[in-house]
Amino acid sequence: MSRSRHLSTAATYGRLLLYVKPYWKVLTVGIIAGLLVGSSLFVTLMLLPQMVGAVEPANVVTSVLPAKKDSEVQDPKLRKMLDQAESVIRKFHLPAQINGRQVTVTWPVECSFDIVDGRGCMAWQLVALYGLFFVLAWLVKSVAHYINGYCTRYVGTRAVADLREDIFKHVSGQSLKFFSGTDTGTLISRCTNDTSVLEYSVSHSIEDLTNAPLQILGCLCAIIVSCRQYDNYILLLIVIAGAPCLTIPVVFLGRKIRKIYKKSYASIAIVFARMHEVFSGITAVKACHTEKMEMQRFEDANKRYIKQVVRGIRLQMLVSPTMELMAVTAALIFMIYCYSQGVTLSELTALLAPVFMAYRPLKDLAKVFTALQKSMAGADRFFELIDQDMALPEKKDAVEKKTFDTSITVENVSFSYAPGQQVLKDLNFELKKGQTVAVVGETGSGKSTVANLIARFYDVSSGQVRIDGTDVRDIKIDSLRRMIGVVGQVPVIFNGTIAENIAYGTPEATREEIENAARLANAHEFIVNGNHAEGYDSECGENGCRLSGGEKQRIIIARAILKNPPILILDEATSALDTVTERMVQNALNKAMENRTVFAIAHRLATIRHADTILVIRKGQIAEVGNHEQLLALNGIYRHLHDTQFTK
Secondary structure, eight states: OHHHHHHHHHHHHHHHHHHHGGGHHHHHHHHHHHHHHHHHHHHHHHHHHHHHHHHSOOSOGGGOOSOOOGGGOOOHHHHHHHHHHHHHHHHHTOSEEEETTEEEEOSSSOEEEESBOTTSSBOHHHHHHHHHHHHHHHHHHHHHHHHHHHHHHHHHHHHHHHHHHHHHHHHHTSOHHHHHTSOHHHHHHHHHHHHHHHHHHHHHHHHHHTTHHHHHHHHHHHHHHHHHHHTOOHHHHHHHHHHHHHHHHHHHHHHHHHHHHHHHHHHHHHHHHHHHHHHHTHHHHHHHTOHHHHHHHHHHHHHHHHHHHHHHHHHHHHHHHHHHHHHHHHHHHHHHHHHHHTOOHHHHHHHHHHHHHHHHHHHHHHHHHHHHHHHHHHHHHHHHHHTOOOOOOOOTTOBOOOOOOSEEEEEEEEEESSTTOEEEEEEEEEEETTOEEEEEESTTSSHHHHHHHHTTSSOOSEEEEEETTEEGGGBOHHHHHHHEEEEOSSOOOOSSBHHHHHTTTOTTOOHHHHHHHHHHTTOHHHHHSSSSTTGGGOBOOGGGTTSOHHHHHHHHHHHHHHHOOSEEEEESTTTTSOHHHHHHHHHHHHHHHTTSEEEEEOSSGGGSTTOSEEEEEETTEEEEEEOHHHHHHHTSHHHHHHHHHHOO
16 A cells, blocks of 8 residues: 555656656756755855864964964964965965965065964954855855746746646546536636645745755765864764654655645635535525525535644644754754863864754755645646546547538437436437428437537447538547537626627637627627627626626527538527517527528427427437427327417
């Protein structure tokens, strides 16, 4: 179980790294800058004890005498100062030379000064020189840290933007079967909340992952050099022994954090779902006066989410105190040891400074680990959704079909939304070019399903749907959809202008073409009569809330006319309208139906009495076939539906 979990985690990290790959050049610059941070930190740590030693008085006062030859210098401390000064001059090719206890500067003006002052300390000029190098090294570190942070956060932000685009592309490319089984609020949560967590964690984590380890490495190198220099290896032993003590609790807590946050993301998805459901159905909520009930349901969902988040925060907050306690304990043990051994201030600085400088990157690394566990919980959910593939498959050799020439044939078609839930069974009929075939039947008999199969919103369970003899599964999806226009019972209006909604799916349409389509759909008059101040540029509002039902329906018809498809599917396009509006919309539909092949699903029989063929579907099967007069003469199901509607 543990092995499979580790493999799963490694696979998740691997998949995330694929999103970083396109930006490898910028990331490389960031990593190089991280190396400069670590190396410049090492230089500053090497200079710091030298500066402290420079101002620490010599033990032997007699060493501070008038200049002698270098060979006569016996005091170890003074000898060390001279060696350090010579080393710096040679290393950086400085315009200076040492003569006994004096330094002679040859540029920009020649001058000389003693290396050691009257207190037995290094001269202030050399201390200033050390300070200058220290500041320069720190400047390099600061600039490199900026470049590292910018590059890595840029890569992290772009990678997560690609993640968000991929999830939207993947979800929008799924079939209607996917959406019928998935809550919209949950999808929104996964596409927004889960990726937002990834964005924050990844963009910050990449910075720390390319920075903190290199700083820690620089500090570790400084510790090793100092231990060798002063022949004091106790600190190195404490570091080696303490590393596992710091790692174990962080790893243990990190695993628990990941589990908790995965549950919390599932909980916030429920919160999103409640919000979406209530806001989209606010009219029903107001009408039923159920605001208090919905508020209580929302509060319950929100409390479950908060409970999970608080548990996660509690564990996250344990990480830093645990690390601090162990670090302080280790430092105290080392200081007591140094005191017992009579270690000097310069030695103590050389040994402890790297430890203190390493603490912050160590803490950052621990934060990265917990943040990554938190983001991995979001990544797990993200990739779970990515791995759900219910998109309609398209064959590699699919046909590009540009025209509709002869007929649509439905042959032995059966369909089930789920095993044991058969909706259609052995359907057979033909819709010839230029004809209108209407479908009637009881609610739930499968009328809309037939239309969905023709448009290939779903694939048949068995049988075939053919256009001009070609199975729709062998036709490229985009070319199939270009041939088909759909006017549904519930008009889908987007939050944009009227013109944008009419031209939806036909972005290349001109304003003149949009207005012509609106005229044919009996929509032009209500658009320009003053009820909508901006005319075609008037905003429709969310779900067309600023339009009436008839106006929305006519905009949808105008959209279908502008698309100009040879095949038109009408799915109870007038059933939700009043009589006057229905007549206006029906007139618009009649214009849209001219010179097209029409598959019409009807609830009101008056709208399809002139259809060439009427199919009566009952329990997923065709029960009766004929035109209006023929079906009335059969005195069967159609006659019963007709009499029920028209007897009144």
